[in-house]
Every structure is written in structure tokens, then in C-alpha cells.
Amino acid sequence: xxxxxxxxxxxxxxxxxxxxxxxxxxxxxxxxxxxxxxxxxxxxxxxxxxxxxxxxxxxxxxxxxxxxxxxxxxxxxxxxxxxxxxxxxxxxxxxxxxxxxxxxxxxxxxxxxxxxxxxxxxxxxxxxxxxxxxxxxxxxxxxxxxxxxxxxxxxxxxxxxxxxxxxxxxxxxxxxxxxxxxxxxxxxxxxxxxxxxxxxxxxxxxxxxxxxxxxxxxxxxxxxxxxxxxxxxxxxxxxxxxxxxxxxxxxxxxxxxxxxxxxxxxxxxxxxxxxxxxxxxxxxxxxxxxxxxxxxxxxxxxxxxxxxxxxxxxxxxxxxxxxxxxxxxxxxxxxxxxxxxxxxxxxxxxxxxxxxxxxxxxxxxxxxxxxxxxxxxxxxxxxxxxxxxxxxxxxxxxxxxxxxxxxxxxxxxxxxxxxxxx
DNA sequence: TCTGGGGTCCTAGGACCC
DNA sequence: TCTGGGGTCCTAGGACCC
Numbered sequence: 040x041x042x043x044x045x046x047x048x049x050x051x052x053x054x055x056x057x058x059x060x061x062x063x064x065x066x067x068x069x070x071x072x073x074x075x076x077x078x079x080x081x082x083x084x085x086x087x088x089x090x091x092x093x094x095x096x097x098x099x100x101x102x103x104x105x106x107x108x109x110x111x112x113x114x115x116x117x118x119x120x121x122x123x124x125x126x127x128x129x130x131x132x133x134x135x136x137x138x139x140x141x142x143x144x145x146x147x148x149x150x151x152x153x154x155x156x157x158x159x160x161x162x163x164x165x166x167x168x169x170x171x172x173x174x175x176x177x178x179x180x181x182x183x184x185x186x187x188x189x190x191x192x193x194x195x196x197x198x199x200x201x202x203x204x205x206x207x208x209x210x211x212x213x214x215x216x217x218x219x220x221x222x223x224x225x226x227x228x229x230x231x232x233x234x235x236x237x238x239x240x241x242x243x244x245x246x247x248x249x250x251x252x253x254x255x256x257x258x259x260x261x262x263x264x265x266x267x268x269x270x271x272x273x274x275x276x277x278x279x280x281x282x283x284x285x286x287x288x289x290x291x292x293x294x295x296x297x298x299x300x301x302x303x304x305x306x307x308x309x310x311x312x313x314x315x316x317x318x319x320x321x322x323x324x325x326x327x328x329x330x331x332x333x334x335x336x337x338x339x340x341x342x343x344x345x346x347x348x349x350x351x352x353x354x355x356x357x358x359x360x361x362x363x364x365x366x367x368x369x370x371x372x373x374x375x376x377x378x379x380x381x382x383x384x385x386x387x388x389x390x391x392x393x394x395x396x397x398x399x400x401x402x403x404x405x406x407x408x409x410x411x412x413x414x415x416x417x418x419x420x421x422x423x424x425x426x427x428x429x430x431x432x433x434x435x436x437x438x439x440x441x442x443x444x445x446x447x448x449x450x451x452x453x454x455x456x457x458x459x460x461x
Numbered sequence: 462t463c464t465g466g467g468g469t470c471c472t473a474g475g476a477c478c479c
Numbered sequence: 480t481c482t483g484g485g486g487t488c489c490t491a492g493g494a495c496c497c
Contacts, residue, residue: 070465077465093464111465138497223495254471256495283467290462332464379466439465 040154040202042131042144043176043184044161046123047192049140050078053119054109056170057448066107069094072287072439073110110441113139118449122169130161135272143181145272158198172197178207181270182263185220186210186238211239211264221260226253238264278316278385284309285379288437291330292375298327299362300432302378306361307424307431309382310354314415319350319391321384323357325364330376339375341368350384350391353407357382358430 046052050068055061065082069075075093076083083106088097100106116139124136131144151157158175165173176188177200190210191199201207217227219238229252235241241249242264249261259269284305292298302325313320326342343364351357361380414426424431 072465073463075464091464095463098463141497221495225494254494256471279468281468285466287465330464377465381467 040146040177040179041181041184042146042154042158043178043181043188044123044127044142044144044165044173045176045188046120046140046171046173048078048080049120049171050109050111050116051080051083052171053116054112054445055080056119057445061107064107065105066109067097068109068111069443071111072289073442074287076108077111108443110444112445112447114447114450115445116140118447119169119171122449123165123171123173126165126168127161130157130164133272133274135274136276143184143272154202155198155200158200159196162197175199177202178210179266180263180268182220182260183207183210183266186214186218189214189218207266208239211242212237214238216241219260219264221256222253226257278318278387279312280385281381281383282309282312282320282385283379283381285326285377286439287377288375289440292378292437293371293373295366295369295371297437298369298375298378299365300430300435301437302361302365302380303358303428303430304424304432304435305378305380306358307354307428309380310352310357311415311418313352313382313385314388314411316385317388318385319352319388320347320357320382321350321386322346322382323360323364324381324383325361325368325379326381327365327368327375327378329373333374337373339370339373341370343367350386352388353411355407355428358428362430 051066054066054068063082064080065086065088066080067076067083067088068078070077073094075091076088076097077090079088079090086100086106088100088106097106097108101108120136120139124134124142127142127144128134131146131149133145133148135143135145137143146154154177158177162173162175165171174188174191175198176184176186176191177198178184178187179202183201187199187201187210190201190213191197199210201210214237216222216230216235216237217224219241222230222241230241233244235244242261244261246258246261250258253260262269286301286305288301292301322344324342324344326340328340329338331338345360345364347356347360365378417426418424
């Protein structure tokens with residue numbers, strides 16, 4: 040059996056854990072840049088607010104005090120998840136942290152007297168120790184555990200176990216096709232056109248038909264819904280194959296220099312992630328575009344890929360190439376909304392192949408690696424960007440809005456003291 | 462005025478090889 | 480009339496996830 044622990048409205052629940060006066064009142068957490076709502080409390084859902092609703096459409100409700108809101112605070116959410124997984128591990132040691140608010144546990148290697156009771160106990164402990172409510176789904180595989188988890192939110196205990204064919208059938212019949220894990224909006228439309236409304240309808244289709252319509256990933260979902268176990272646990276997260284950083288500007292940018300400054304910051308951010316998994320990248324992709332809601336004649340979108348002569352994780356080299364790429368695609372006259380960088384073709388740094396015509400001499404490269412390690416070390420101690428490249432700028436006028444950011448209650452010393460004092 | 466960000470996997474089709 | 484066959488690698492784009 041597989042156990043899935045998934046937090047309810049996670050970001051909202053975390054904000055409430057530290058600001059109890061937000062409980063029982065409709066509220067939401069905004070996307071980066073405070074652009075739209077990405078997490079909603081149940082009360083907010085009842086008011087008809089949807090995930091993705093833009094901020095300006097909510098303004099009236101916010102002004103009337105009907106709904107509270109916070110900027111997203113990922114540092115805080117990540118740390119809270121770290122605490123939750125630690126607690127889970129005491130109950131179910133074989134865990135895979137799947138996302139910022141979900142954790143799969145494989146319990147097939149263990150014998151438990153009563154798995155459902157064990158789940159109820161775990162749920163209570165997380166609520167008591169961390170203050171975040173979770174739902175727990177238990178089923179023979181991941182896809183079914185997802186369904187059980189969803190159904191757990193309507194039970195009194197917050198735990199739902201699908202361990203018999205009858206319970207599975209009941210669960211599948213209660214699950215609309217677009218709520219099935221692995222079936223996104225595109226396939227859902229196609230399936231509904233075929234008269235497939237629920238997960239149960241879906242598994243009545245012939246397998247060949249599913250394969251043709253939805254490729255092998257669709258077939259995997261199909262087989263899992265039928266009870267087969269097709270997705271192995273991934274206990275150790277593999278290294279990333281691509282690293283991307285992009286943000287919308289605070290307003291719009293029309294000129295190249297501030298866009299270069301923003302891009303340099305994103306590159307530095309991505310390069311740091313690259314080094315932290317001890318990788319180098321062989322290719323970069325830089326893109327810039329206007330708002331997709333602009334009238335069509337004011338819309339522009341372009342990207343430029345650059346293949347690097349030698350794979351690297353040196354921030355300075357990457358910034359130089361990224362800025363070069365941006366200058367190739369920049370066209371004056373548009374109101375740019377976003378610029379971004381993707382680092383691609385990653386490989387371990389000890390497998391770098393030097394170019395036959397390498398212009399970077401090895402000694403210099405070794406020195407640069409030492410310098411980068413020193414910079415990363417200083418920034419880890421004294422704060423992000425304490426030591427930085429001049430092109431990254433100081434004022435950051437383009438930096439995204441975070442008008443109502445909660446404090447980093449658990450990770451910043453002064454905030455921890457404030458909480459204790461309260 | 463204003464609409465998020467960061468990933469993965471799969472497939473079709475083109476380029477190229479012998 | 481009819482114009483080989485078998486394979487690999489790469490990439491763009493589409494689908495999905497949170």
C-alpha cells in the first residue's frame with residue numbers, strides 16, 4: 040500500500056498557523072509579484088474566488104475586509120514542510136517528498152496492525168506539533184492514493200483508505216475525470232467528448248484506445264486506476280536536468296539596461312542552484328516577452344539559445360552570454376513584462392569536456408572555482424547577494440511586488456524571537 | 462493600470478549515417 | 480506503373496505536475 044499525506048490549502052494553512060486571527064476568515068496567498076491568487080482557503084472558494092483570479096479582480100473584496108491576503112513566502116512554506124516530513128518519517132520511514140506539500144510513503148515493506156488508525160494518529164500529531172491540517176489517502180498505488188487523499192478531505196477523520204475492490208469502485212465513481220492525477224485539461228476535454236465523465240468510466244475504455252489517445256503516460260494512469268502498480272518510489276531526488284529562473288517585472292520595462300540587470304540577477308540565482316547540485320550547463324536559453332494580455336499589435340515574444348563552448352557553472356561567464364543573447368532578441372518599442380533564463384544540458388561538473396580550441400586556461404578556471412566557492416560561502420552566511428556582480432545592480436526598481444509578505448517566522452532569527460515574545 | 466514560476470516526460474519528424 | 484532499408488540522434492512542441 041501507498042500512503043499520501045497532502046496538506047489542505049497548504050500556503051493558507053501555514054499563514055494561519057502563525058497568524059491565528061486569519062482562521063475562519065476567507066483568505067488567499069498570491070503568486071510571485073502578487074499577480075493572482077494561487078492558494079485559497081475553503082471560505083474563499085465558497086466566495087467564488089478561483090485559483091488564478093488576478094489581484095485587481097479581488098480588490099473590492101479585499102478593501103471591504105471580506106478577504107485577507109498574503110504574498111507568497113516560499114522560505115516559510117518550505118521550512119514548514121521540512122518539519123512535517125520529519126514527523127511523518129517517525130510513522131512511515133520509506134518516504135518520498137513529492138512536492139512542497141505532498142509526501143508519498145510506501146508501507147509495503149512493513150507490517151502495521153491497522154494502517155487507517157496509524158494515519159489518524161499521524162494526522163493529529165502533525166496538527167498538534169506544526170499546526171497544519173493534512174489529508175491522508177491510503178491505497179494500492181500512487182494514482183489511487185491521490186484519489187483516496189482527495190476523498191479524505193470529506194471524512195471526519197481526515198483519513199481515507201481504499202483497500203478493497205468495492206471501496207476502489209466507489210472512489211473511482213466519485214472522481215471526475217479532470218480530477219484524476221495525470222489527466223490535465225486537454226485530455227479531460229477529449230475524454231468528456233467521448234462520454235467519459237468519471238475515473239470509473241475511464242477504466243471501462245479499451246486499453247489500446249487509451250494508448251492511442253494519450254500515449255504511454257495515459258496508459259500508465261489507466262493501469263494504476265485498475266490497481267496495477269506502475270510508478271516506483273523515488274527516494275532520492277535525481278539531479279535536475281534543467282534550471283530556470285524568471286520573474287515578471289514590478290511594472291513594465293521598455294529599456295535594455297534594467298532588463299539586463301534583472302536578467303543578471305536571475306542568472307546568478309540559477310547558477311547558484313547549478314553549483315549546489317555540482318553541475319555545469321552546456322546550453323542557455325534567454326527569453327523576453329510582453330504581457331500576453333496586451334493587444335495583439337503590442338505583443339512580442341522572443342528567445343535565443345546559446346551553445347557554450349565549454350560547459351560551465353561560472354556566474355560571470357553565464358551572465359556575459361545571457362546578456363549577449365538578450366541583446367540579440369531585444370527590440371525597442373515594446374513594454375516588456377518578463378525576462379528569463381533557462382540553463383540546459385546539465386551534467387556533473389567532474390565530467391566537463393574541454394573544447395579543442397579552449398580559450399579558458401585550466402589554471403585560471405581552477406582559481407575561478409575557488410573564488411565561486413568563497414563567494415557562495417560568504418553569501419550563505421551573510422545573506423543572499425552580499426557579494427555580487429556589479430551588473431546585478433543595487434536598487435532593483437524592477438523587482439517584483441511583495442506588498443504583504445509575512446515574516447520568515449521559522450528561519451530568521453529576529454522573527455523567531457518575536458514569535459516567542461508574543 | 463493590473464493576469465505566477467519551475468519543472469518533467471514523450472513524440473513526431475528532420476537530419477544524418479551506412 | 481515502379482526509384483532501398485534500417486538505424487541513431489536531435490529538437491520543437493505538446494502534455495502533464497505542483
